[in-house]
Amino acid sequence: MIEIEHLTKRFGSTLAVDDISFTVRPGLVTGFLGPNGAGKSTTMRMVLGLDRPTGGTAHVNGRSFVDLPSPARAVGAMLDAGQVHPRRTAQAHLTALAETIGEGRVRVQQVLDLVGLTDQARRRAGTFSLGMRQRLGIAAALIGDPGIIVLDEPMNGLDPDGIIWVRSLLRRLADEGRTVFVSSHLMGEMAQTAGHLVVVGRGRLVADVPTDRLLSDHASVVRVRGPEPTRLARVLADAGGTVEPAGDSALHVTDLDPAQIARLTLDHRLEVHELVTERRSLEDAFLELTHDATDYRADHTTERTVTP
Numbered sequence: 112m113i114e115i116e117h118l119t120k121r122f123g124s125t126l127a128v129d130d131i132s133f134t135v136r137p138g139l140v141t142g143f144l145g146p147n148g149a150g151k152s153t154t155m156r157m158v159l160g161l162d163r164p165t166g167g168t169a170h171v172n173g174r175s176f177v178d179l180p181s182p183a184r185a186v187g188a189m190l191d192a193g194q195v196h197p198r199r200t201a202q203a204h205l206t207a208l209a210e211t212i213g214e215g216r217v218r219v220q221q222v223l224d225l226v227g228l229t230d231q232a233r234r235r236a237g238t239f240s241l242g243m244r245q246r247l248g249i250a251a252a253l254i255g256d257p258g259i260i261v262l263d264e265p266m267n268g269l270d271p272d273g274i275i276w277v278r279s280l281l282r283r284l285a286d287e288g289r290t291v292f293v294s295s296h297l298m299g300e301m302a303q304t305a306g307h308l309v310v311v312g313r314g315r316l317v318a319d320v321p322t323d324r325l326l327s328d329h330a331s332v333v334r335v336r337g338p339e340p341t342r343l344a345r346v347l348a349d350a351g352g353t354v355e356p357a358g359d360s361a362l363h364v365t366d367l368d369p370a371q372i373a374r375l376t377l378d379h380r381l382e383v384h385e386l387v388t389e390r391r392s393l394e395d396a397f398l399e400l401t402h403d404a405t406d407y408r409a410d411h412t413t414e415r416t417v418t419p
């Protein structure tokens with residue numbers, strides 16, 4: 112289990128991580144989503160004791176990473192798949208890592224098999240494709256058979272087959288009861304991989320919800336149009352709707368369903384010419400979520416609701 116409480120990191124004038132709290136639980140894949148620069152890597156580095164928090168805590172199994180009795184067996188991590196010496200073979204790289212934790216050839220062979228690199232084990236890492244380097248990085252993360260796995264963008268640059276492979280491996284590791292914490296900047300990719308999503312934007316937490324719920328809450332938007340858009344918008348916003356102009360006097364409404372909108376327009380004797388539910392892509396939903404975080408920071412007027 113990873114527990115993050117009021118975690119904050121400042122680099123000079125940059126607030127990279129801004130008072131975030133969430134828990135990463137065992138038995139499922141938790142996706143850590145956010146656009147580039149949102150603070151994902153910095154958060155992971157603090158979990159792994161590589162950066163010191165400016166405030167708050169990041170605990171692994173109840174204590175700081177640096178206080179774990181055998182950290183490499185508790186947590187396996189890949190922050191950068193390019194960290195291998197290019198002249199080292201995959202086998203030599205993994206053997207060196209295995210030796211540091213008292214493991215031998217058998218474990219190296221197991222992780223090579225697990226990531227499908229057995230046939231490439233004697234090749235130098237410098238000749239590997241990006242996909243093979245990611246596999247090697249994941250093998251290195253798994254060498255100590257850790258209960259907690261932290262991977263920063265493990266699907267970055269992979270082809271569709273590679274993505275499917277990583278996805279099924281992560282699910283299998285979670286099914287074995289491990290805590291799997293994986294970052295990505297692609298909502299679609301994470302929605303298919305993770306059972307739970309933690310979304311950050313500009314260092315702030317914007318969602319911490321089961322994937323299904325995030326998808327159902329943001330999968331559609333209601334388009335409503337009438338001759339009095341300003342009054343219509345006010346009525347819908349007063350009733351708890353999130354309302355945005357959608358051109359041609361139309362409004363896009365979330366947080367209210369079509370039946371609620373129809374009743375409100377009836378109650379307020381508002382004429383309606385159009386009322387339809389429109390499907391939205393996952394990336395649109397993600398942009399909306401993280402865009403709101405940007406707005407919050409810009410004008411400090413709209414506090415986000417984070418649902419547990």
Ligand SMILES: Nc1ncnc2c1ncn2[C@@H]1O[C@H](COP(=O)(O)OP(=O)(O)OP(=O)(O)O)[C@@H](O)[C@H]1O
Nearest residue numbers: 122125127145146147148149150151152153154296
């Ligand atoms: N060592 C550092 N010194 C100064 N600023 C830093 C440092 N590390 C990160 N930052 C800044 O902190 C912010 C968050 O960066 P971080 O790498 O954590 O984001 P990210 O969500 O992982 O994005 P990416 O996917 O691009 O890596 C960015 O503005 C980044 O420029």
